[in-house]
Structure formats: C-alpha cells, structure tokens
Amino acid sequence: MTLHGHGTTLLVIAKEPRPGRVKTRLTPPYSPEEAAELAEASLADTLGTVLAAPAHRRVLVLAGQPGSWLPAGIEVIPQCAGGLDERLAAAFGACTGPALLVGMDTPQITPELLAPALGPDAWQDCDAWFGPACDGGFWALGLAEPDPRLLRGVPMSRSDTGALQRARLTGAGLRVHDLPRLRDVDTADDAGEVAAAAPDSRFAATLTRLAAAAGHPGQGGGR
Known part of the structure; x- marks a missing residue:
C-alpha cells in the first residue's frame, strides 16, 4: 500500500496493546495486563497528538489488530515482517512525499513539539528530522524523500x-535538523518520569490508578 499526497504524512509505528506482547520490560513490577494498560494509554495519547498535529495524513503502522482505542481519522496499515529496521524502512517505503514517523512510547509528545517538522517551512534547508531518545535510540524520524535504504541495516x-x-x-549527505531529546517508556522508572512530564495525559492517569491500587511506582519513580 502506497500513501500518496502532498504535504507531510505522520506515521505512528506501534504494537497492538495485548498482555505479554507489549512493554514486557515493565514486568515486573507491573503484571502483563497492567503493562498492556499502560501501553494502550501511551498509544491513545500518541494518537490524540497525531490527530491534533498539522499533518496531511495520519497513519498507524500496526502489528496486530486495531481496537476500541483507535480514534476516527487514523488510517491503519499492517507492519511488514522482519526486524525493526525492516519494519521502519517499509513504513517509509509506503509513502510518497515527506513523512515523519514516531513511536508509541512517548505519550508526552504534543502538537507543538512536532510542529517544526510538520509546518510549511519544515523542509526548507532540511532533508531529515531526528528526535533522539535518552536511552540512545530515537523517538522520531522525518524524511523529505522517504528512502528505505536509509534505515535498512541500522542496528536497533x-x-x-x-x-x-x-x-x-x-x-548520505542529508541536512538533519534535531527535535528535543525525550525519554521513552521502557521500564517502570521511565514510566514514572514520563508521567511526571505529562501529568494531564491518559498515561499519567493510568499509572496513578495502577500505583494506587497495588503500590507500584508512581510518577517520578517514587512510591
């Protein structure tokens, strides 16, 4: 499936929030069911930001099946098989025209945070946008001309x-502009820090509810 059109396509790559399939590094202290609840909340926050952002198209690249958490206005295409580099490459390969990809692990993102890479001047003197993550990875990648070869073979x-x-x-000779460095949610400590950074998010509310029910770490990693 090729995504056509002018303007920037905003992609979200995600897994269906099913227990035992997502956020496994949150277990322990969270049960697989609780980890899936946190993943669903993070994904819902992310998709809410995507809907509010000034993108031309909004596409969820999904491993699994959509559920009640999927809002209207988001197209869904399946992830391909293979390693993460291959799946990211295929997501970009499905686009014609500029594309910005984010993950489901940064529920603290806002439309304002993404705006530099989505506005009318986003691609002036810029070929790529890069959002570094605190763990050494990246949470966002934008390409003026999506080329899967720019991702294939990069160790993930x-x-x-x-x-x-x-x-x-x-x-490859691309002019790269950077977005702010963010923490993504992998561990319970990450979850607390991210919730503290976005206290009004669904993710923070879910974390607070789970912490109150079972004494898990709350916002800021404390108890």
Missing part, C-alpha cells in the same frame, strides 16, 4: 542506535 535497540541512524543520514 542498542545504546548507539540513535547515533548510528543519524550518521546514516548525514553520511
């Missing part, structure tokens, strides 16, 4: 993944 889920991906972009 490593502390140097972000540096390697950004080097791939600059090595």
Whole structure:
C-alpha cells in the first residue's frame, strides 16, 4: 500500500496493546495486563497528538489488530515482517512525499513539539528530522524523500542506535535538523518520569490508578 499526497504524512509505528506482547520490560513490577494498560494509554495519547498535529495524513503502522482505542481519522496499515529496521524502512517505503514517523512510547509528545517538522517551512534547508531518545535510540524520524535504504541495516535497540541512524543520514549527505531529546517508556522508572512530564495525559492517569491500587511506582519513580 502506497500513501500518496502532498504535504507531510505522520506515521505512528506501534504494537497492538495485548498482555505479554507489549512493554514486557515493565514486568515486573507491573503484571502483563497492567503493562498492556499502560501501553494502550501511551498509544491513545500518541494518537490524540497525531490527530491534533498539522499533518496531511495520519497513519498507524500496526502489528496486530486495531481496537476500541483507535480514534476516527487514523488510517491503519499492517507492519511488514522482519526486524525493526525492516519494519521502519517499509513504513517509509509506503509513502510518497515527506513523512515523519514516531513511536508509541512517548505519550508526552504534543502538537507543538512536532510542529517544526510538520509546518510549511519544515523542509526548507532540511532533508531529515531526528528526535533522539535518552536511552540512545530515537523517538522520531522525518524524511523529505522517504528512502528505505536509509534505515535498512541500522542496528536497533542498542545504546548507539540513535547515533548510528543519524550518521546514516548525514553520511548520505542529508541536512538533519534535531527535535528535543525525550525519554521513552521502557521500564517502570521511565514510566514514572514520563508521567511526571505529562501529568494531564491518559498515561499519567493510568499509572496513578495502577500505583494506587497495588503500590507500584508512581510518577517520578517514587512510591
């Protein structure tokens, strides 16, 4: 499936929030069911931001099946098989025209945060947008001309993944602009920090509810 059109396509790559399939590093202290609740809340916050952002198209690249958490106005296409680099490459390969991809692990993102990469001047003197993550990965990647070769073969889920991906972009001669560094949600400590950074989010509310019910770590990682 090819995504056509003028303007920037905003992509979200995500897994269906099913227990045992998502946010497994949250277990323990959270049960697989609780981890899936947090994943669903994070995804819902992310999709809410996507709907409010000034994008031309909004597409969820999904591993699994959509559920009641999917709002209207979001197109869904399936993820391809293979490693994360292949799945990211295929998501960009489905686009014609500029595309910005984010994950489901940063519920603290806002339309204002994404605006530089989506506005009318986003691609002036810029070929790529890069959002570094605190763990050494990246939470956002935008390409003026989506080329799957810019992602294939980049080692994923490593502390140097972000540096390697950004080097791939600059090595190809692209002019790269950076978005702010963000923490994504992998561990319980991450969850607390991210909830504290976005206290009005669905993610923060879910974390607070789970913490109150079972004494799990709350916002800021405290008890």
